[in-house]
Amino acid sequence: MVSRWTQQLLDEATALMSAHRYRSALERLLVVFDVYPDLPEARQLASALIYAGARTTSEAAPDEQLGTRQLFDTRLNAVFCACEAPGCGVSWVSAHHLLDGHRGGAMISNPMGGCCEDCGVTLCKRHARSAGHGLDCPRCGRQLDHAPAPNGRRQSAQTERLNKRLVHVIVLVEGKKPPSAEFMTGLCESVMPDVFEGSPRITGNHYRKFTADEGRTEAVFHAGAMESAYLTDDYDLRIYPGKQAGRRGRRWVIAKVFENRPKHIDPEHPSAGP
Structure with a gap:
């Protein structure tokens, strides 16, 4: 049974979607997904919202249309x-x-x-x-079901979102030079836009040569050196390696440090959540 807190958010999202305020509607839905990632009512509404809000013919104002920053949010993976x-x-x-x-x-x-x-x-x-x-189907020749149940998006351009407050982002790039301001801005916009939704501390540094684990070890070491508490149970440290496009693109690794407590809580069911 859907709680009153959840239903209120679903109702607000529905009303905002009807008013073509798709981005605002999605913000309400994402709060629901933070606590109830598998809620059928939220998934159904999210499907309709994405279908309407991501269309180029959308009647929404530019700041209410759904762009890549919203659509690649990892909390929506299960809808795709x-x-x-x-x-x-x-x-x-x-x-x-x-x-x-x-x-x-x-x-x-x-x-x-x-x-x-x-x-x-x-x-x-x-x-x-x-x-x-x-x-x-190219295997058996049977007609495909054109409206199948989602099997879940396996890839996303963005790092994972958690129902926890992001407090620090550490970016290490491989090489002799630290990352430029332009590089850091581009990485934040494309890979971790959640930094713009709060006020986490952002640090950029470099490491001459990553080890065989794509820089994960260096990122953990760097995070612990900056704040030893980051390696305790008070925080949740997540590591994401990657690489710039192109043959000579630099390798990078991101360490995202979250407070290890829920950001959103259903007041009727405080223990609910993934």
Whole structure:
């Protein structure tokens, strides 16, 4: 049963979506996902919200449209379908939740992908076999379900969001020079935009040569050297390695330090949460 606290947030999100205030509506939904990441009512509403708010023909004001910063939020991963073809990173929002159980005879024009009920594989339209009636499975030839239940986005351009306050972000780059202000700004915007939602401390430094674990060891060591408490149970330290695009792109590793206590709590069920 949905609590009153949760229902109020869902109702606010619904009202904001009806007013084409999609970004504000998503903010309410993400609070719900922080505490109840598997709530069916929230997933259904999120599907409709993304479908409406991410369209280029949206009636929303520019600051209320949903862009990549909002859509790649890792808390929304479970709402998306993801192609399971090797090496493919395509994901999309299925009409599964939008149809709300009324799928019989529904026609999906120009589907982004689908799922084969025989083979159990989800494929985007690039890796499915095009047919006059839609998409077929390239393995068995059966028509794909064009409105499958989401199988979850496996890749996101952003680092993980937690229901905990972000207090410090440490960026280490490999090489002889520390990261520039331009590099740090670009990394924050594309990989960890949650730094703009609070006021965490942000530190950039360099390390001459990362070890075999992509700099994870150096990041943990650096975090502990800056504040020994970061390595205790009072904090939750998460490490994310990566690399700039291009053959000569620099390797980097991010250490995100969270307070190890919930940021959002359902007052009716204080112990609820992932």
